[in-house]
Amino acid sequence: MKEVTALVRRNMRLFFRDRASVFFSLLSVLIIILLYALFLAKMQVNGITEAIRNAGLVPDEDAIRFFVDSWIMGGILATGTVTTSLGAIGILVDDRHRGAARDFQVSPVRRSQLVAGYLLSTFLVSLVMSLIAFVIAEAYIVLSGGELLSLSGMLGTVGVLSLCILAFSALMCFLATFMKTPGAFGSFSTVVGTLLGFFMGIYVPIGVLPESIQVFMKVLPFNSAAVLLRQQFMTKPLALVFTGVPESFSTWYKEFYGVTMSLGDTAIPQWAILAFIGSFGAVFFLLAVLRLSRKIGSK
Amino acid sequence: MSSAIRIRDLVKRYGTTTAVDGISLEVEEGCLYAFLGPNGAGKSTTINCTCSLLAYDSGSIEVCGHVVGREDDAVRHAIGVVFQESMLDPILTVRENLATRGALYGIRGRTFAARLAEVAATTEIEEILDRRYGRLSGGQRRRADIARGLVHTPRVLFLDEPTTGLDPQTRARVWASVRSLQKTSGTTVFLTTHYMEEANHADFAAIIDHGRIVASDTPANLRLAHSRDVLRLIPHDAVALRSWLDAHGTAYREKAGVFSVLVGSSLAALPLIREAEPLLSGFEMVQGSMDDVFMSITGRDIREDKEEES
Numbered sequence: 001m002k003e004v005t006a007l008v009r010r011n012m013r014l015f016f017r018d019r020a021s022v023f024f025s026l027l028s029v030l031i032i033i034l035l036y037a038l039f040l041a042k043m044q045v046n047g048i049t050e051a052i053r054n055a056g057l058v059p060d061e062d063a064i065r066f067f068v069d070s071w072i073m074g075g076i077l078a079t080g081t082v083t084t085s086l087g088a089i090g091i092l093v094d095d096r097h098r099g100a101a102r103d104f105q106v107s108p109v110r111r112s113q114l115v116a117g118y119l120l121s122t123f124l125v126s127l128v129m130s131l132i133a134f135v136i137a138e139a140y141i142v143l144s145g146g147e148l149l150s151l152s153g154m155l156g157t158v159g160v161l162s163l164c165i166l167a168f169s170a171l172m173c174f175l176a177t178f179m180k181t182p183g184a185f186g187s188f189s190t191v192v193g194t195l196l197g198f199f200m201g202i203y204v205p206i207g208v209l210p211e212s213i214q215v216f217m218k219v220l221p222f223n224s225a226a227v228l229l230r231q232q233f234m235t236k237p238l239a240l241v242f243t244g245v246p247e248s249f250s251t252w253y254k255e256f257y258g259v260t261m262s263l264g265d266t267a268i269p270q271w272a273i274l275a276f277i278g279s280f281g282a283v284f285f286l287l288a289v290l291r292l293s294r295k296i297g298s299k
Numbered sequence: 300m301s302s303a304i305r306i307r308d309l310v311k312r313y314g315t316t317t318a319v320d321g322i323s324l325e326v327e328e329g330c331l332y333a334f335l336g337p338n339g340a341g342k343s344t345t346i347n348c349t350c351s352l353l354a355y356d357s358g359s360i361e362v363c364g365h366v367v368g369r370e371d372d373a374v375r376h377a378i379g380v381v382f383q384e385s386m387l388d389p390i391l392t393v394r395e396n397l398a399t400r401g402a403l404y405g406i407r408g409r410t411f412a413a414r415l416a417e418v419a420a421t422t423e424i425e426e427i428l429d430r431r432y433g434r435l436s437g438g439q440r441r442r443a444d445i446a447r448g449l450v451h452t453p454r455v456l457f458l459d460e461p462t463t464g465l466d467p468q469t470r471a472r473v474w475a476s477v478r479s480l481q482k483t484s485g486t487t488v489f490l491t492t493h494y495m496e497e498a499n500h501a502d503f504a505a506i507i508d509h510g511r512i513v514a515s516d517t518p519a520n521l522r523l524a525h526s527r528d529v530l531r532l533i534p535h536d537a538v539a540l541r542s543w544l545d546a547h548g549t550a551y552r553e554k555a556g557v558f559s560v561l562v563g564s565s566l567a568a569l570p571l572i573r574e575a576e577p578l579l580s581g582f583e584m585v586q587g588s589m590d591d592v593f594m595s596i597t598g599r600d601i602r603e604d605k606e607e608e609s
Contacts, residue, residue, distance in 0.1 A: 006402030010388070010395075017390050103386035103447075106350050107403040108375040 003109050007117030008124065011091050015125050022129075025087025028193040029080045029133050032202060033140065036072050040203065044068040048241070048253075055249060063240035066146035070237045071257055073137035074230035075202040080133040081126060081161060081225060082196055085169035086189050088125035089176040092118050092292075093185040101296055115292040119285075122169040130161050147236060156232040163274065164225040167281025174288040177295045200226040207256030218261060221280045224273045230259045231270065302361075303328045303455050303487035304349060309358035311344050318344040320510035321358070326489055326503070328454075331481050333501035333518075334491040335593070341510040342491040343383065346459050349489075350380050363454050376404065379448035381458045385440055386447075389433025393424060393443045396432055397450050404451035414450060421480045422446040423472075438469030445476060449486075456480070458490035462497065474500055495589035504589075508597050518589065523564075525595045526587025530568040532558040533581040540578045547574075 015021055045061070045068050052059040095101045104114055134157060142148055149157065179185040197203050199222040206214055206223065217223040238259070242250035254260045261268045304326040311319040319341045326332045334342050347353040349360050351371040360367040363377040387396040394415070401411045419425045422442040427435060432443060441461060448456050458477065462470040478500065481488045490501075498504040498518050505515035514521060534540035537556055544551050544558065549571070552559045562568040565584050572582055 002405070002407065003403055006399055006407075010391070010399040013391060013395065014388055098386070099382065099384055100386050100388065102352060102382065103380075103400070104403065105352055106375055106378065106380045107400065107451075108372050109403040 003113045004116045004120065007109075007114065008121045011088075011117060011121030012125055014091050015088055015121070021087055021090060025084045025129060026080075026133065028083045028196070029076055029136075032072075032076050032079065032197060033136075035203070036076075041065075041068055041072070044071070044205075051253075052241075052245070055245070057245060060240065062145055063237060065144060066141070067234065067237035067241045069141045069144055069146050070233040071205075071230060071259070072202070073141055074233035075200055075226045075258075077130065077133055077137055077157070077161065077233075078164065078200050078222070078226035078229045079193075079196045079202060080130050081164040082168045082172070082222065083189075083193055084126040084129035084133075085122055085165060085172040086176075086192060087129070088122040089118070089169070089172045090182070090185060090189075091121070092173065092176050093179050093182055096295065097181055104296075111293050111296055114296050115289055118292060119169065119173055119288065122173060123165055126165045126169050127162065130165060131158070134158075134161070149233065150236070153232050153235060157229065160225075160228045160232055160274075163277055163281070164228070167221060167277050167284065168225075170281050170285040170288050174284050174291055177288070177291040196222065199223060201258045202226070205256055206258040215263070218263060221277050223258065224261065224277055227258050227261045228270070228273055228277070230257070234259050301328055301364075302326060303330070303363055304332075304489060305359075305361045306345070306349065307359045309345065309348060309355055309360060311341075311348055311353065311355045317510055319348070319355070322507070322510070322512055323358075324505055324512060324515065326455075326487060328487055329481070329485045330502045331478070331488045331500070332490070333498045333504040334489065334507060335493070335495060335498050335504055335589070336491075336507035337493055340507045342493075342507060343459055345507070346380075346457055346489070346491060350378060350457055351375060376451070377454045379451065379453035379456045381441075381444045381448040381456070381461055383459045383463065385432075385444060387432045387440075387443060390431055392429050392431055393435075393446070394428045396443070397447060400447050401450045406451055414452065418446045418449045421449065421483070422476050437465055438472060441465060441469070441473055442476060445473070445480075449480065452484075453486065455487045455489060458488065460491055460493070462492060462494060470494075470497075495593050498589045506593060506596060513596050514592070521592045522587045522589065526589075526591035527561050527563060528565055528568070528587050529585040530560045530562050530571065531583045531585060532560065532572075532575065532579055533583075534558065534578050535580050536578060540575065543575060543578055 045064050048064050048067065049059045049061060138149060175188070176185065179188055199217055199220060201217065201223055206217060209217070238250070238254070242253070255262060261273065302325045304324070306322055306324050309319050309322045310317065322341070322345060334345065336342050344353065348355045349362065349367060351367050351374050354368065362374045365373040365377065367374050391399070397415060398411060401407065401414065406414055419428060422445050424439070424442050424446055427439050427443070432440065435443065445458070445461070448458070461477070462473055465473065474497070477488055477490070480486055492498070501518060503515070504518050504521060505512050507513065514525065516524070532540065533556070540558060541553070549560055560571070562571070568584065
């Protein structure tokens with residue numbers, strides 16, 4: 001076990017000491033925040049304001065702003081769980097490329113300990129980075145006039161973040177075993193970072209997209225992660241925006257913004273989404289362990 | 300005397316190419332054993348098989364009495380490996396690197412601190428312990444690599460081309476480190492090199508070519524058996540010496556007024572020098588080199604091989 005601790009410490013040091021890798025793994029989060037603050041926020045706020053006015057009600061602009069901020073931040077945190085896992089597992093690709101893996105192999109450390117070292121450090125790095133992103137997100141919401149998340153909301157967020165990070169770091173560890181060079185891995189990261197915003201319904205609400213695309217997004221776990229986080233973030237703003245609004249109206253809006261998720265006419269309960277991500281993570285955890293054991297210690 | 304390494308009929312193939320073709324060797328404990336040969340001769344493959352990194356096709360390898368392939372854990376505790384390329388983490392300090400590697404052998408805390416002081420002294424890296432590995436010079440890195448190989452007090456240290464790419468001064472320093480650790484701690488050292496002259500530092504040398512050992516003995520014996528010394532004569536009167544040598548039927552080469560004569564050994568040159576003394580203003584003996592040994596055994600110059608590959 002102490003061997004694993006030493007490996008985890010080493011992997012985490014490698015990640016956090018390389019300022020560039022820290023920055024770039026947060027970069028996608030920062031880019032989306034910037035895009036959002038500059039362009040996307042206004043569009044969403046206007047859209048909702050108009051819809052409420054059309055329904056014959058008086059819109060509360062501050063509440064709507066809070067609503068949209070919380071929506072985007074929930075989504076951004078979800079992308080963060082993926083991109084930071086990806087950033088952290090770059091160490092594995094480097095080790096295999098540089099040959100450090102061979103150096104480990106001539107020492108009496110067990111493959112399982114190496115695998116545990118990579119998985120654990122990826123999880124921890126991603127958790128630390130996601131918590132940093134969480135703080136930034138909350139600061140953004142509060143600074144633009146919203147409210148701080150309740151304690152239960154915060155705990156819920158940390159819980160959901162942990163689950164998502166477990167699942168996605170397992171997935172990324174698995175995928176990283178296919179990347180032979182840091183160059184290939186870098187390109188892969190770029191592709192993931194670009195597509196992720198769409199798969200999670202960050203740039204535009206999922207409801208805007210065609211039905212077939214929506215179904216595709218829903219069967220992948222990425223959107224589900226965003227849904228779970230939005231549920232934590234949006235309890236309060238939903239209540240503020242939709243007080244006195246007919247329930248059918250708010251139900252439609254929740255679905256449109258990806259705060260709830262249904263397939264066909266069946267609403268999918270929160271526990272089912274949690275179970276979905278959990279089992280997705282479990283499958284890829286096993287696959288990652290298998291692949292890593294084969295790839296790290298292969299003679 | 301027991302053997303630190305015992306290799307019997309080792310064969311390793313990559314597809315249809317046979318990289319190692321039936322090598323057998325024995326390395327005595329505490330010995331500095333040099334494995335010589337051109338690039339691609341099978342040196343690294345042999346080392347990798349012996350270090351439990353690479354599975355082999357047939358034959359057997361024992362390190363400190365443990366069978367490689369069956370008792371890898373015991374083998375790995377007993378060996379330290381310095382690879383040809385740098386394996387330590389560039390953005391960590393030397394101390395952090397050594398601490399991580401030490402922990403893999405269960406060496407931590409006070410045990411590690413004590414051990415670190417020892418290896419740092421042996422490899423002369425005390426001043427660079429807290430510098431990042433990636434910012435060190437080639438020679439400093441090499442010494443840190445060797446310290447890593449020694450961190451768990453291995454009984455056998457493998458060094459794969461430890462001096463390749465280093466300047467002559469640094470090479471000498473690396474050799475001094477290797478020599479001193481072998482002398483003071485009795486560690487068995489097994490190293491590969493393609494600098495033939497470096498074999499002179501070893502207790503025992505094996506020359507490998509095309510996956511086979513073509514000669515193995517002490518460097519002095521190898522030179523004795525496979526190389527000849529050269530006597531260089533500097534005459535007062537070149538014309539007189541030339542006719543004298545011709546008259547005695549001695550083969551020579553003349554270049555820039557210096558006459559080179561191949562002799563069996565330095566002693567065999569004495570009568571010739573005595574007889575020709577009145578004609579000479581000076582002479583020197585050039586000892587046969589390991590390059591000559593390689594050339595006379597394989598019929599090729601080791602450097603030709605290098606040219607072809609690069």
